[in-house]
Amino acid sequence: MIKSARNVVLYVGIVGSFAAVIWLLVVLGNQLPLPEGQTSLLGSAWGETLSVTAVTESIGAHFGHQFSHPLSILLLQIIFILALARAFGMVAAKFGQQAVIGEIIAGIFLGPSVLGWFWPDLTAFVFPEASFPALQAISQFGLIFFMFIIGTELDLRQLKNNSRDAVVISHISIVFPFFLGVLLAYGIYETQAPKQVSFLSFALFLGIALSITAFPVLARIIRERGLTESPMGVLAITCAATDDITAWCMLAAIIAIVKAGSIAGALVTVGLAIGYVLLMLYVVRRLLDNWLALYLTHNKDPRIVVSGALLLLLCSAYTAEIIGIHALFGAFTAGVIMSEQTELKEALREKLEDISLLVLLPVFFAYTGLRTQIGLLNSYSLWILCGTITFLAILGKFGGSTLAAKLVGRSWQESLSIGALMNTRGLMELIVLNIGYDLGILSPEIFAMLVIMALATTFMTGPLLGGFKWYFRR
Numbered sequence: 001m002i003k004s005a006r007n008v009v010l011y012v013g014i015v016g017s018f019a020a021v022i023w024l025l026v027v028l029g030n031q032l033p034l035p036e037g038q039t040s041l042l043g044s045a046w047g048e049t050l051s052v053t054a055v056t057e058s059i060g061a062h063f064g065h066q067f068s069h070p071l072s073i074l075l076l077q078i079i080f081i082l083a084l085a086r087a088f089g090m091v092a093a094k095f096g097q098q099a100v101i102g103e104i105i106a107g108i109f110l111g112p113s114v115l116g117w118f119w120p121d122l123t124a125f126v127f128p129e130a131s132f133p134a135l136q137a138i139s140q141f142g143l144i145f146f147m148f149i150i151g152t153e154l155d156l157r158q159l160k161n162n163s164r165d166a167v168v169i170s171h172i173s174i175v176f177p178f179f180l181g182v183l184l185a186y187g188i189y190e191t192q193a194p195k196q197v198s199f200l201s202f203a204l205f206l207g208i209a210l211s212i213t214a215f216p217v218l219a220r221i222i223r224e225r226g227l228t229e230s231p232m233g234v235l236a237i238t239c240a241a242t243d244d245i246t247a248w249c250m251l252a253a254i255i256a257i258v259k260a261g262s263i264a265g266a267l268v269t270v271g272l273a274i275g276y277v278l279l280m281l282y283v284v285r286r287l288l289d290n291w292l293a294l295y296l297t298h299n300k301d302p303r304i305v306v307s308g309a310l311l312l313l314l315c316s317a318y319t320a321e322i323i324g325i326h327a328l329f330g331a332f333t334a335g336v337i338m339s340e341q342t343e344l345k346e347a348l349r350e351k352l353e354d355i356s357l358l359v360l361l362p363v364f365f366a367y368t369g370l371r372t373q374i375g376l377l378n379s380y381s382l383w384i385l386c387g388t389i390t391f392l393a394i395l396g397k398f399g400g401s402t403l404a405a406k407l408v409g410r411s412w413q414e415s416l417s418i419g420a421l422m423n424t425r426g427l428m429e430l431i432v433l434n435i436g437y438d439l440g441i442l443s444p445e446i447f448a449m450l451v452i453m454a455l456a457t458t459f460m461t462g463p464l465l466g467g468f469k470w471y472f473r474r
Contacts, residue, residue: 073131078363080126084110085362096462098217100426103362104455107369113448117375127370139367142360143431144331145352148313150216151335152345154241165408166238172404173239173422174211174246177396181207184392188385194443204254205436209450210393212247214426214458215240221421221461232414236421239401243422248332249277251432252325258439259324269324276323277333280316285337288312292344306347309338326435361427368430371437372451373444386449393453394460398423413472420464429454 084106092102109115116123127135185193185203193202218240227233256269295305313334320330338345377383402419406412433450436442442450 070131070134073126073128074134076126077131077135077366078359080110081106081362081366082359085365096466097459098220098426098462100217101455101459103365104368104426104430104458106362107365107367108372108374108451109369110366111369111372113369113372113374132367132370135363135367135370138360139364140327142356142364143328144313144317145356146216146361146427147328147331147431148335149349149353149356150244151332152338152348153216153219154245154336165235165405165410166242168408169235169401169404169418169422170239170242170246173213173397173401174243174250176400177210177393178207180392180396181210184210184389192385192443192446194440197441201254201258201439201441204257205432205441206446208247208251208254209429209432209436210389210396211250212425212428212432213240213243213397213422214424214428215244216428217424217426217458217461218421221424221465225465232410232417235405235410235414236418239418239422244428245336248329251435252320252329255326255435255439256324258441272323273320273325276319276325276330280333280337284312288337305344306351309344309348328431328435365430368434368451371434371444372448374448374452376445376448382445382449386452389449390453390456393425393457394423397425397457413468416468417465420461420468423464424458424461425454426458429457 085103088102088106088109089099090102092099092105110123110127112123182203185199185206189199189202193199215237219237222233222237227236252273253270256273257266259269291308292305313331316334317327317330320333321327338348377386398419400419401422402415405415405418410418430451433442433447433454437447
C-alpha cells in the first residue's frame with residue numbers, strides 16, 4: 001500500500017509539473033506577434049467567450065469535414081462492402097452456392113441497379129463518383145494478389161500427366177464459344193458497339209468473354225464435393241487450368257492488339273510478351289530455384305523469402321503492364337513459376353489468401369456492381385439480346401466441353417459433369433469484362449448483359465452437377 005501510494009504521488013508530481021510548464025509556455029507563446037502576413041487559425045483570442053451558436057457551427061464544420069474526407073469515405077465504403085458481402089455470401093451458402101456468388105450479387109446490390117435505384121441519396125453519400133479511382137486501385141491490387149495465388153495453384157506436373165485429353169477438351173471449349181462470340185459480334189456490332197471501336201476489338205472481346213472458365217471456383221466446387229482424387233475431378237481441374245492458361249495468353253494478345261492500334265504495334269507487343277514469358281519460365285524460374293536452395297540452407301527466416309517473392313510479383317506485374325498486356329497477366333505468370341516451390345507457395349498463400357479473398361476481392365465486386373447498370377436494359381429487345389448472349393455462352397462452353405469429353409472416350413456422366421464445371425465463369429469473367437470496359441470496348445449495356453451471363457452460368461453449376469448425379473444414380 002505504501003509503495004503504491006508513493007508511486008501515485010511520484011506520478012502526479014512529475015506529470016503535473018511538466019504539464020504546468022507546458023501550459024505556461026503555450027500561454028506566453030500565444031502572446032508573441034504572428035509572423036508577417038499570417039493570421040491566427042483560431043479565429044478568436046484566448047480567453048474570449050464563445051457563443052453557443054459559434055460552438056455549434058464549429059463542431060458541425062469539423063464533423064462535416066471529417067465525413068467528407070477521402071479516407072473517411074473509403075473506410076465507410078469498405079465497411080459497407082464487407083458487411084454486405086458477408087451477409088450475401090452466407091445466404092448463397094444456405095442455397096448450396098459458392099460464397100463468391102453472394103459477393104458478386106452484393107456488389108450489384110450496392111450499385112445503381114438496386115440501392116442506387118431505391119435509395120439514391122445514400123448511394124451518392126457512400127459511393128460518390130470522386131471515390132471510384134481509390135476503389136479501383138484497391139480492387140486492382142486485390143486482383144493482382146488473387147491472380148498470383150491462382151498461378152501458384154496450377155500444378156504443371158499434373159498438366160503434363162493429363163495433357164492429352166485436357167488439351168483437346170479445353171481448346172475445343174475455347175474455340176467453339178469464341179466462334180459464337182465473334183458470330184454474335186457480327187450481328188450486333190452496328191447497334192451495340194461503342195463509337196470508334198473497331199469490329200476486330202469488339203469481336204475479340206466478345207469471343208474471349210464467352211470462352212473463359214473460372215478455375216478457382218471450379219477447383220473449390222470439386223474440393224467441396226470430394227471429387228479431388230476422382231478421375232473426373234482431376235481431368236476437370238486439368239482442363240480448367242489449361243483453359244485458363246490458354247485464355248489468358250489469348251487475352252494478353254487481344255489487349256496488345258487493341259492497345260497498339262496498328263498491326264506493327266501489335267506485333268511488337270506480342271513479340272515482347274512472348275519474350276517476357278520465355279524469360280520468366282526459363283531464366284527467372286531457374287534463378288528463383290537456385291536462390292531458394294542457397295538461401296534455405298543458410299537461413300530459415302521465411303519473411304525474407306516471402307518479401308523476395310512479393311517483390312518478384314510486383315516486378316512481373318509492372319513489366320506486363322509496361323509491355324501492354326495488363327498487370328494481371330504478369331501476376332499470373334509470377335505465380336506459375338512458383339507453383340513447384342511447395343514451402344514458398346504455402347507461405348505466400350498463408351500471407352496473401354485471406355486478405356485478398358476476404359477484403360480486397362469484395363471491393364472488386366462492389367466496384368464492378370457500381371459500374372453495372374441493369375436499368376439500361378429497358379426494352380424487350382435488350383433483354384432478348386441478354387438471353388441470347390447467355391444461351392450462346394452456355395451452348396459454347398457447356399456444349400463444347402461435353403462434346404469434347406465424349407469424343408475423347410469419357411462416359412456421359414463424366415462428360416456432362418465436365419461441361420457443367422467448365423461452364424462456370426465467376427470472378428474470372430468479371431476480370432475480363434472490367435478490362436474490356438476500361439478499354440472502352442464494351443458499352444454499358446453489353447457490360448451489364450455479360451455480368452448477368454456470368455452470374456447465371458456460375459449459379460447453374462451446382463444444380464447441374466447435383467441433377468446429373470441424381471439422374472445417373474437412378
